[in-house]
Amino acid sequence: MELHDVWFVLIAVLWTGYFFLEGFDFGVGILTKLLARNRPEKRVLINTIGPVWDGNEVWLLTAGGATFAAFPEWYATLFSGFYLPLLIILVSLIVRGVAFEYRAKRPEEKWQRNWESAIFWSSLIPAFLWGVAFGNIVRGVKIDQDFEYVGNVWDLLNPYALIGGLVTLTLFTFHGAVFVALKTVGDIRERARKLALQVGLAAAVVALVFLLWTQIDSGDGGSLVALVVAVAALVAALVANQAGRDGWAFALSGVTIVAAVAMLFLTLFPNVMPSSLNDEWSLTVTNASSSPYTLKIMTWCAAIATPIVLLYQSWTYWVFRKRIGTQHIAADIAH
Structure with missing residues (x-):
C-alpha cells in the first residue's frame, strides 16, 4: 500500500x-430545544457535553489539517467549491463555542434564552450541512480539466445530497438522545429514550434510502458489507434503547455512524473528489497527493502524536463518566 493510500x-x-x-x-x-422542558434540564444537557465538546472538535481540525498536508489539490478544490456551506459550518461552530461559554455569564432569562437558541441552531445547521457536503463529495461535482470546481452553490443542493443532510441530522440527533439517556438520571432519561425511538425510526428510513442509493450508484462488495453493518447496528441500537440498555444503545448508534461513513469512503476510493463532467478530471489519491517525502514526514508525526491525543481524550471521558440530573444543578446557576 502506497503512502497516499x-x-x-x-x-x-x-x-x-x-x-x-x-x-x-x-x-x-x-x-x-426538543427534550428539555425547563432551564435546569437544559443545563443538565449542556453539562453532559460541557467537558468534552471542544475536545471532539480537535478531530475536525486534524482532519482538515491532514487533508491540506496530504492532499493539497483535494483541499483547494473542496474549500473553494464548497466555500459557502463550509463558511456557514465554521461560523456555526464559532457561535456554538461562544454560546457554551457565555450562556451562564449573566442571570437574565432573555440572555440565557438567546444563547440557548444559538446552541440549538449552531448544532442543527452543521449536523445537516456535513451530510450535504459529503453527499456531494461522493456523488461527484463539476470539476474541470484544471481540477477546479466550476459549478455553483445551487448545484450542491441536489436531492441525493439533501437526503444525506437529513441522514446526518437524524442520526446525530438519535446518537445524542441515547447519549443523554446514558449520561442522565430521572425523568429526563426516560424521555430521552422515548425521543430516541422516534428519531431513530426516522433516521432508519432516510439512512436506508441514502445508503441504498449510494450502493446502487457506485457501490461494491466492501461498501455492501458496510451498508449491512450500518443498518443492522441501527436496528440493534433501537432494540437496546427500548430494553433500557443505554450503554449498548450508544455503542451501537456509534457503530451505525462508523459503518455509514466507512461506506462513503469505500465507494469514494480511489477518488477523493469525483468529477461529474468527466471521469478523467476526477481528483484521486494519486493526482491530488503531496510528495512522498511530505507524506513520510507526516506519517512519523502522526505515529508519535496520535496515541498521546487518544490517551488524553479517553482519560477525559473516564473522569467525567458519571450520570447527572437536575438535582446536581446548583440553585444559583439553574436559571
Whole structure:
C-alpha cells in the first residue's frame, strides 16, 4: 500500500472519529430545544457535553489539517467549491463555542434564552450541512480539466445530497438522545429514550434510502458489507434503547455512524473528489497527493502524536463518566 493510500485511510478514520464524537455532541445541542422542558434540564444537557465538546472538535481540525498536508489539490478544490456551506459550518461552530461559554455569564432569562437558541441552531445547521457536503463529495461535482470546481452553490443542493443532510441530522440527533439517556438520571432519561425511538425510526428510513442509493450508484462488495453493518447496528441500537440498555444503545448508534461513513469512503476510493463532467478530471489519491517525502514526514508525526491525543481524550471521558440530573444543578446557576 502506497503512502497516499495510507493517508486516505487515516483521513477517513479522522472524519469517522469526528462524526462519532461530534455527532452526539450536535445531537445534545439539538435536544436542548426538543427534550428539555425547563432551564435546569437544559443545563443538565449542556453539562453532559460541557467537558468534552471542544475536545471532539480537535478531530475536525486534524482532519482538515491532514487533508491540506496530504492532499493539497483535494483541499483547494473542496474549500473553494464548497466555500459557502463550509463558511456557514465554521461560523456555526464559532457561535456554538461562544454560546457554551457565555450562556451562564449573566442571570437574565432573555440572555440565557438567546444563547440557548444559538446552541440549538449552531448544532442543527452543521449536523445537516456535513451530510450535504459529503453527499456531494461522493456523488461527484463539476470539476474541470484544471481540477477546479466550476459549478455553483445551487448545484450542491441536489436531492441525493439533501437526503444525506437529513441522514446526518437524524442520526446525530438519535446518537445524542441515547447519549443523554446514558449520561442522565430521572425523568429526563426516560424521555430521552422515548425521543430516541422516534428519531431513530426516522433516521432508519432516510439512512436506508441514502445508503441504498449510494450502493446502487457506485457501490461494491466492501461498501455492501458496510451498508449491512450500518443498518443492522441501527436496528440493534433501537432494540437496546427500548430494553433500557443505554450503554449498548450508544455503542451501537456509534457503530451505525462508523459503518455509514466507512461506506462513503469505500465507494469514494480511489477518488477523493469525483468529477461529474468527466471521469478523467476526477481528483484521486494519486493526482491530488503531496510528495512522498511530505507524506513520510507526516506519517512519523502522526505515529508519535496520535496515541498521546487518544490517551488524553479517553482519560477525559473516564473522569467525567458519571450520570447527572437536575438535582446536581446548583440553585444559583439553574436559571
